[in-house]
Every structure is written in C-alpha cells, then in structure tokens.
Amino acid sequence: MTLLSRRGVLGCALCLVAAREARALSWTGPVAQGGFVSGRAEPGTRLALDGTAVRVGRGGEFAFGFGRDAKPDSVLSITPPGGKAEARKLSVEKRAWLEQPITGLPPAMVTPPPETLERIGREREAVRAARRHDTPEPLFATGFMWPATGRISGVFGSRRILNGEPRAPHLGVDVARPTGTPVAAAAPGIVRLAEADLYFQGGTVILDHGHGVSSSYLHLSRIDVRVGQRVARGETIAAIGATGRVTGPHLHFEIGWLGTPVDPQTALPPMPES
Numbered sequence: 001m002t003l004l005s006r007r008g009v010l011g012c013a014l015c016l017v018a019a020r021e022a023r024a025l026s027w028t029g030p031v032a033q034g035g036f037v038s039g040r041a042e043p044g045t046r047l048a049l050d051g052t053a054v055r056v057g058r059g060g061e062f063a064f065g066f067g068r069d070a071k072p073d074s075v076l077s078i079t080p081p082g083g084k085a086e087a088r089k090l091s092v093e094k095r096a097w098l099e100q101p102i103t104g105l106p107p108a109m110v111t112p113p114p115e116t117l118e119r120i121g122r123e124r125e126a127v128r129a130a131r132r133h134d135t136p137e138p139l140f141a142t143g144f145m146w147p148a149t150g151r152i153s154g155v156f157g158s159r160r161i162l163n164g165e166p167r168a169p170h171l172g173v174d175v176a177r178p179t180g181t182p183v184a185a186a187a188p189g190i191v192r193l194a195e196a197d198l199y200f201q202g203g204t205v206i207l208d209h210g211h212g213v214s215s216s217y218l219h220l221s222r223i224d225v226r227v228g229q230r231v232a233r234g235e236t237i238a239a240i241g242a243t244g245r246v247t248g249p250h251l252h253f254e255i256g257w258l259g260t261p262v263d264p265q266t267a268l269p270p271m272p273e274s
Contacts, residue, residue: 024041024042025039025040025041025042025045025078026039026040027039027040027062029266029267030093030266031066031074031090031091031092031093032066032092032093032094032095032266033066033067033068033069033070033092033093033094033095033157034065034066034067034068034070034095034156034157034261034262034263034266035065035066035092035093035262035263035266036063036065036255036257036262036263036264036266036267037063037064037065037066038061038062038063038140038141038267039061039062039063040059040060040061040062041056041060041062041078042060042080042081043056043057043058043059043060043081044056044080044081044082045060045078045079045080045081046077046078046079046085047062047064047076047077047078047079048076048077049064049074049075049076049077050074050075051077052258054211055134055136055210055211055212057136057137057138057141057210057211059138059141061138061140061141061211062138062211063138063140063211063212063213063257064257065255065256065257065260065262066092066260066262067260067261067262068097068156068157068169068171068261068263070092071092072091072092072094073089073090073091073092074089074090074092075087075088075089075090076088076090095157097157097158097159097169098155098157098158098159099158099159112199116199119199120199120200123195123198123199123200123201126193126195127193127198127201127204127206127216128259130192130193130206130208130214131192131206131214131216131256131259132212132214132258132259133190133192133208133212133214134211134212134258135190135208135210135211136210136211137210138210138211139187139188139189139190139208139209139210139213140187140209140210140211140213142187142188142233143187143267144186144187144215144255144264144267144268145184145186145187145233145234145268145269146175146186146268146269146271146272147175147183147184147185147186147215147217147251147253148175148177148181148182148183148184148240148251148253149175149177149271149272150175150176150177150181151175151176151177152173152174152175152176152271153174153175153176153250154170154172154173154174154250154252155170155173155174155265156170156171156172156173156261156262156263156264156265157169157170157171157263158170171254171261172216172218172252172253172254172261172264173252173253173254173263173264173265174250174251174252174253175240175250175251175253176248176249176250177240177249177250177251178240178249179221179239179240179241179242179249180221180222180239180240180241181239181240181249181251182236182238182239182240183205183217183220183236183237183238183239183240183251184233184234184235184236184237185207185215185231185232185233185234185235185237186207186215186233186253186255186268187207187209187215187233188209188230188231188232188233189207189208189209189215189230189231190207190208190228190229190230190231191205191206191207191208191225191226191227191228191229191230191231191237192206192207192208192214192227193205193206193227194206194223194225194226194227195223196220196223196243197243198244199244199245200244200245201218201219201244201245201252202218202219202220202241202242202243202244202245202246203218203219203220203221203222203223203238203241203243203244204216204217204218204220204244205217205220205223205225205237205238207231207237212257212258212259213255213256213257214254214255214256214257214259215253215254215255215256215264216252216253216254216255216256217237217238217251217252217253218244218251218252218253218254219240219241219242219243219244219246219249219250219251219252220238220239220240220241220243220251221238221239221240221241221242221243221249222238222239222241223237223238224236224237224238224239225237225238255267
C-alpha cells in the first residue's frame, strides 16, 4: 500500500505554529499530488497557497488542494491577525499513477466527430464555471461521506487508454452499482449545475461546498435537484446510471478546489464493507 491508500493519509494531521505569534494552524489531509486539505486557523488569519488566496471562515475554517501533477514544492503564506506574513515551504509528495485500459467504447466517445466539438466546448465551460464558485460558507467543514457505496472500479489519477488510444487521466473515483442506485450529497451544498445529458459526462450534478470546494456526480440516470437548491449531507440528489462516456453503470465522483480536481479518497473515510 502507498501512503495514499486507505489506511495511510486519511488519518494524517499536521500542525504548523507561527513562530512569532505562537498561534496554531492545524489541518488533516495529505500534502501530496491530488491531496485535499481542510483545517482551522485562528479567525482573522489570512492564507495563500502559491499566491492564490485561501478563504478562511469566521470560525477559522479553510481548505485547499493539490492537483494531480502538482510540483514538488509549494509555499503557504500565513498572516496571523495583526501579525506579519510567514512563508512556509511545503514538500508535495509525488505519487505513482496506475494505467487503466478501457475497451468497448463507441468510437465517437473516444474521438468525437467535428460537429460535436462546439457542444463539448460549451459544456466544458459550464462545468468549469460551476466548479469555481467561492461561496463564503464553509459547508465542507462537516466532512465528506461516500455518495454511494460499492466496488471501486476506477481511481483518481490513473492514465486512461481508451480503445487503445491514450487519453486524459481519470480525475475522480468510480463506484460500480446498478442503474437506479440512489446517489447522496457527500456534504451540505448548493446545486450549481444539474444537467441530464452532457456529451461525455451524461447526467451531471455539481455541488458548491463553499470556499471553492465542489463535488461532482457524473453518468447519472436521474436528477432529483435543481440549480440553486440547498441540500443536506446524505440527501438523495440523483441515481446512478450509464449515461455519457461509459461501458457500464457507475457513479463517477469528483472533489475539487477552485476548479482543480483532487483525489476524493483523500477526503473520504474508507469505503464501508458491503
């Protein structure tokens, strides 16, 4: 098992103490490629990761993440209330990624015909916009639960070989269950996108969990929510399906920070035994 396997990183915790003010900044989650980090700082603290502002809630809640191909070094700027900024260098662990060949896809789902490219581009922009909301409420702070349980059929970061052709890496985790299996909101959130028929993603719901944190649910057979609706953690929002680019029914689940996908399994507890 790697550091990022079930029993590794999810229990890891780091604590940084601002030397001048002796105030604690604590978090859970791995400083690693694909890692999702959430924690608390003293209220009024200002944070920035590699120059990007990290929103800090009224209670000190914050979150940030590292992309699949994050560079080995990162800088976290910490400015305590009334204090001076301190730059902390973070060593980002490099991960090894699996390779996953997938066969049996319709050719148009591997190399889309030219007449679909405008549609695909328009849908990608809508998805990007939905994932980049920066709502002040720290809804993510409740923690994440599995939106569906079952066999994990695809993992974050794997190199996809579709019908023998290399394609973009997989940026979520797949849970294989029959069509119609309920899908729950992984954390409290606000629905930012609810579309029944995206070209690659099929039925798709995107939730905003505050501070730039989002979750995405793809290949759905049914959508039970509307844009702007608030949902509770564990509330049914959709059903698993086989829509979009798939070879069978499953849920593709993503978590992101400011539009950058992170490994959902670094934010989730171990998958319950079936």
